[in-house]
Amino acid sequence: MELRTAASPRDVKHYTTERLREEFLIPQIFFPDDIKLVYSHIDRIITGGAMPVAHSLKLTAGDELRAEYFLERREMGIINIGGDGTVTVDGSVHKVGSREGMYIGKGARDITFASDDAENPAKFYLNSAPAHTSYPTVVIKQEGTPKEGVVIVKEENKVELGTLEDSNHRVICKYILPGQVESCQLEMGMTHLEPGSVWNTMPCHTHDRRMEVYLYFDLPEDAFVMHYMGEATQTRHIVVRNEQAVISPSWSIHSGSGSRNYTFIWGMVGENQDFDDMDHIPNQDLL
Numbered sequence: 617m618e619l620r621t622a623a624s625p626r627d628v629k630h631y632t633t634e635r636l637r638e639e640f641l642i643p644q645i646f647f648p649d650d651i652k653l654v655y656s657h658i659d660r661i662i663t664g665g666a667m668p669v670a671h672s673l674k675l676t677a678g679d680e681l682r683a684e685y686f687l688e689r690r691e692m693g694i695i696n697i698g699g700d701g702t703v704t705v706d707g708s709v710h711k712v713g714s715r716e717g718m719y720i721g722k723g724a725r726d727i728t729f730a731s732d733d734a735e736n737p738a739k740f741y742l743n744s745a746p747a748h749t750s751y752p753t754v755v756i757k758q759e760g761t762p763k764e765g766v767v768i769v770k771e772e773n774k775v776e777l778g779t780l781e782d783s784n785h786r787v788i789c790k791y792i793l794p795g796q797v798e799s800c801q802l803e804m805g806m807t808h809l810e811p812g813s814v815w816n817t818m819p820c821h822t823h824d825r826r827m828e829v830y831l832y833f834d835l836p837e838d839a840f841v842m843h844y845m846g847e848a849t850q851t852r853h854i855v856v857r858n859e860q861a862v863i864s865p866s867w868s869i870h871s872g873s874g875s876r877n878y879t880f881i882w883g884m885v886g887e888n889q890d891f892d893d894m895d896h897i898p899n900q901d902l903l
């Protein structure tokens with residue numbers, strides 16, 4: 617497990633390109649037949665990816681957590697951005713198709729990831745945070761009929777925002793949040809930009825109560841997103857390519873403009889779970 621420490625805005629404004637990338641960019645999340653995990657001291661979020669190809673992959677706590685098993689004191693959210701796969705939790709096999717998600721509550725001991733088809737492997741993106749109690753483990757789908765253990769995203773949690781004229785027409789699909797999928801602190805969802813729209817989270821915001829991580833994907837090899845971070849009057853950019861993630865400290869804006877449209881997953885942890893508790897920054901104030 618790779619460790620990232622927290623960083624102060626007073627230092628970050630002096631960082632070079634290399635230093636910014638070293639601190640905040642996770643350049644590769646998916647490694648075939650491996651689980652990659654990055655532990656951040658910021659709210660102790662773990663960001664990672666599991667990409668089973670030839671064989672299934674078992675999630676272990678590693679030495680860093682000093683826990684008997686990964687979710688001994690944690691909860692986890694998953695969104696699969698690859699082909700169809702399964703996540704087995706303490707012997708129960710859950711089908712997690714492409715773009716489907718999962719919440720796994722504290723206390724689940726044995727977690728394994730598998731792909732249905734090695735030619736089109738699953739890519740399980742995961743966010744995990746410390747948890748104080750156990751909420752039910754569920755599969756999360758954008759469409760379909762709810763049944764035992766399967767939650768369908770409510771219409772009110774598919775939020776269309778922006779316009780083509782402002783180059784920010786997008787749909788925010790909230791997977792894990794209070795009232796739909798309960799968690800201790802984790803919130804997670806996926807935002808898709810419409811063709812011709814390139815800006816996410818603009819006008820931008822901060823939420824000092826929560827940190828956030830973005831995973832950008834659905835980008836061709838030569839495409840990129842200029843991800844903007846920093847204090848609103850000290851903005852910096854990080855060039856982010858397909859399937860790379862970027863850590864956003866609580867004090868930072870987090871917004872991006874792509875060389876074309878794309879999709880990204882956002883995950884938040886921290887003080888509260890109030891999605892709309894944002895400090896909005898007028899475009900005129902950005903420097």
Ligand SMILES: O=C[C@H](O)[C@@H](O)CC(=O)C(=O)O
Pocket residue numbers: 786788807816817818823828870882891894
């Ligand atoms: O705090 C919320 C997060 O930054 C994202 O949900 C924003 C987002 O998906 C967007 O505006 O495009």
Ligand SMILES: [Zn+2]
Pocket residue numbers: 821822823828870
């Ligand atoms: Zn945000």
